Amino acid sequence: MDQNSATYEGQQMYDPKGWWDTYVFSQDHKVIALQYVCVALAIGLTGMFLSLLMRMQLGFPGLFESIDAGSYYQDVTMHGMIMVIYLLTALFLGGFGNYLIPLMLGCRDMAFPFVNMLSFWMYFLSVIILVASFFVESGPTGAGWTLYPPQSILEGTPGADGAGIILMLASLAVFIVAFTMGGLNYITTVLQSRAKGMTLMRMPLIIWCIFLATFLGLLAFPALLVGAIMLIFDRVLETSFFMPEIFKGGEVLDYGGGSPVLFQHLFWFFGHPEVYIIALPAFGIISELISVHARKNIFGYNMMVWALIAIAGIAFIVWAHHMYVAGMNPYLGFFFATTTLIIAVPTAIKVYNWVLTLWNANIKMTVPMLYCLAFLVTFLNGGLTGLFLGNVAVDVPLSDTYFVVGHFHMVMAVSPVLALFGGLYHWYPSVTGRMLDDTLGKIHFWITFVGTYLIYFPMHYIGFLGVPRRYYSNEQYDFIPQSVADLNQFITICALIVGAAQFILLYNFIKSYYKGAIAPKNPWGACTLEWQTLESPPGHGNWGEQLPVVYRWPYEYGLPEATADFVPQNVPDEQIT
Amino acid sequence: MANYSASEKAFLGLNHAQVFVYVLMTVISILFLFITNAYLFRMNFQDWAPLPIPTLLWFNTICLLLASIGMAWSKSGAKSQDHQKTKVGLAIAGVFAIAFVSGQTWAWQELNVSGYFLSSNPANTFFYLITALHAFHVLGGLVAWFMVTLKAFKGDETMLRSESVGLLGAYWHYMLLVWGVLFAMLITT
Numbered sequence: 001m002d003q004n005s006a007t008y009e010g011q012q013m014y015d016p017k018g019w020w021d022t023y024v025f026s027q028d029h030k031v032i033a034l035q036y037v038c039v040a041l042a043i044g045l046t047g048m049f050l051s052l053l054m055r056m057q058l059g060f061p062g063l064f065e066s067i068d069a070g071s072y073y074q075d076v077t078m079h080g081m082i083m084v085i086y087l088l089t090a091l092f093l094g095g096f097g098n099y100l101i102p103l104m105l106g107c108r109d110m111a112f113p114f115v116n117m118l119s120f121w122m123y124f125l126s127v128i129i130l131v132a133s134f135f136v137e138s139g140p141t142g143a144g145w146t147l148y149p150p151q152s153i154l155e156g157t158p159g160a161d162g163a164g165i166i167l168m169l170a171s172l173a174v175f176i177v178a179f180t181m182g183g184l185n186y187i188t189t190v191l192q193s194r195a196k197g198m199t200l201m202r203m204p205l206i207i208w209c210i211f212l213a214t215f216l217g218l219l220a221f222p223a224l225l226v227g228a229i230m231l232i233f234d235r236v237l238e239t240s241f242f243m244p245e246i247f248k249g250g251e252v253l254d255y256g257g258g259s260p261v262l263f264q265h266l267f268w269f270f271g272h273p274e275v276y277i278i279a280l281p282a283f284g285i286i287s288e289l290i291s292v293h294a295r296k297n298i299f300g301y302n303m304m305v306w307a308l309i310a311i312a313g314i315a316f317i318v319w320a321h322h323m324y325v326a327g328m329n330p331y332l333g334f335f336f337a338t339t340t341l342i343i344a345v346p347t348a349i350k351v352y353n354w355v356l357t358l359w360n361a362n363i364k365m366t367v368p369m370l371y372c373l374a375f376l377v378t379f380l381n382g383g384l385t386g387l388f389l390g391n392v393a394v395d396v397p398l399s400d401t402y403f404v405v406g407h408f409h410m411v412m413a414v415s416p417v418l419a420l421f422g423g424l425y426h427w428y429p430s431v432t433g434r435m436l437d438d439t440l441g442k443i444h445f446w447i448t449f450v451g452t453y454l455i456y457f458p459m460h461y462i463g464f465l466g467v468p469r470r471y472y473s474n475e476q477y478d479f480i481p482q483s484v485a486d487l488n489q490f491i492t493i494c495a496l497i498v499g500a501a502q503f504i505l506l507y508n509f510i511k512s513y514y515k516g517a518i519a520p521k522n523p524w525g526a527c528t529l530e531w532q533t534l535e536s537p538p539g540h541g542n543w544g545e546q547l548p549v550v551y552r553w554p555y556e557y558g559l560p561e562a563t564a565d566f567v568p569q570n571v572p573d574e575q576i577t
Numbered sequence: 578m579a580n581y582s583a584s585e586k587a588f589l590g591l592n593h594a595q596v597f598v599y600v601l602m603t604v605i606s607i608l609f610l611f612i613t614n615a616y617l618f619r620m621n622f623q624d625w626a627p628l629p630i631p632t633l634l635w636f637n638t639i640c641l642l643l644a645s646i647g648m649a650w651s652k653s654g655a656k657s658q659d660h661q662k663t664k665v666g667l668a669i670a671g672v673f674a675i676a677f678v679s680g681q682t683w684a685w686q687e688l689n690v691s692g693y694f695l696s697s698n699p700a701n702t703f704f705y706l707i708t709a710l711h712a713f714h715v716l717g718g719l720v721a722w723f724m725v726t727l728k729a730f731k732g733d734e735t736m737l738r739s740e741s742v743g744l745l746g747a748y749w750h751y752m753l754l755v756w757g758v759l760f761a762m763l764i765t766t
Contacts, residue, residue, distance in 0.1 A: 107584065111596075111597070112597065180601075180604060184597050184600055185597075187600050188593055188596045188597050188600070191587075192584075192587055192591075192593050193584060194584060194585040195584060196584055198585055199585065218603070222605075222607045222608035222611055223607075223611050225608065226611040230615070230706070233702060233706065237695055239695065239699070240696075240699055240702075241615070241619065241699065254696075257622050257623065257624030258699065259618070259619065259622065262618055262619065265618075266615065269611070547584070
């Protein structure tokens, strides 16, 4: 046996030696989770800053001379990539996944702590490579976050002649390796390391969500990896996987015969499951929070699990609805429109079940609950506009307008971020042992919630007017009325306020860490295991000498024979008082 | 060391490493599924000019087959607790896997010398990319093989158990299977 490991009941543990081992190259899942959260939030703030630069250009064209068309597209591209992959994917799976899986399942750590550590450092490396592209000559790629060839690798696109696009693709490849290492760990841990009594159908819904999202990631990211490798070949070695014959200034380039649509297929085969890689953990957080803060068992647990499995399955056969305008066979479009509408069914089941959980519940208007309610409304909004866009006939005219920007941000940016904030407020006491400030939390919530609506709701109208997305400047087009410019100014001002409001959250984090009220061991009265540890916050190894044993499902609220309104998962029937 | 009494039953009776490796194999399969899909899609375009498959590839295939047989030999040794047989099997498996990868690089050189450059035709690009991706995964297996074999020859008994050798062997057989499919696709299209 390794000298550094001690054996507790049933599992070998790696005991850290010294400061570096404990806080930097740690193999403890809780430290790794925090590392993921910190790096993801840092790069996420960068992404937010880029979006504000974009908004400045759209609201007040020409105000900043440094924002030209090239840098605008670079901001757009990096904002999208950072938010979708380096912030949300990393934070939900690397952050919440790492923290919650072992604690909620009642085990001491991930199945392979060393691989878990490697996963974080590979992720960190991918972020460094990504950030490095800001500092190379001609800057990061400005090809749009979908990186469509041929444009993404041809001279004239920002970052295409320099190293920008190569660094972007390399960073993605490293990220995928990091994700695979983490993902294999989550899958193995969920399947293998559950505490006694924690059957699959007794797992908290968030673990189901993370588990399925991980599966989606493991099966979808290879498509992106293949696409990225082939695109690097096209860019560096001048092969023609994706590059058609191209004339430039009357001369034929070396490329020829390739298919740009092939890249679109590879990209979206990854890209659509990616939506659910982000959405499922958000669903999971909402399921936990809504049950705990409404003091009521989740409605239809089994149905929830099966709906999740259905969503995860169907997520793989809807990808081409992103490509209706790419010149697709109408029959194919019909197929993908049908699957797209079908996936709304299990999603609607989930929304109904959340609403029915709230029905007649003892709803506590805590900050996490506010975020849950905001999520429900926002997700419904974004989901309904998704039904518009899922239909080919409606998508074709709307596809290149701000309607898509509005829809996308409602369903995939604001909704997951609301769930994310709710989750941060909910689990902060478990991580730090202190409560976040409630008043600051509510101020942050209301500015964020109302603000994001003021930002994204008008975009739907702008889209209906036919204002194209992706345009650097709307000034020279007769069909765009002045009112759009006014609305854009309004949106920009709202975006600045919402952006600034995020520092309230950061301030709250830091202030509460030092001066927040000491959290009781189970401040929200939750049944799940992460609140039932011996120490709070949980120490290395999570459970002291003995692993917990699970006797019930995770949503045991309002049991008639109990005096408290909840019974933790690890309390046997005979100990209920 | 494993004592699972404190936990739920292991999934399908598998141990941690097995779940890890089997899921990894699934992920790798998906990777090759996409690349072969892209290949079959791209080959229908006009500019596709298939390249002659070097005869050397048949020899390499035999090497990979022998490597797999070495692993099977090693596992049967581990089952009957014949340490010598296990080690010999491991050595055979590794040597032939190395021979396979070297043979592949040799084949690339042959093609290059005969003028089938990577970027001159999409069929060439795909050939290099697919064989390189596969060789890369064999190399990854060799890293694991190196660690297991090193420990085994140092007398680490746990490495000589049929679970460790068997899992490594599973990866070897899997790589052979993947190669079989890829090779069949390359020579028939």
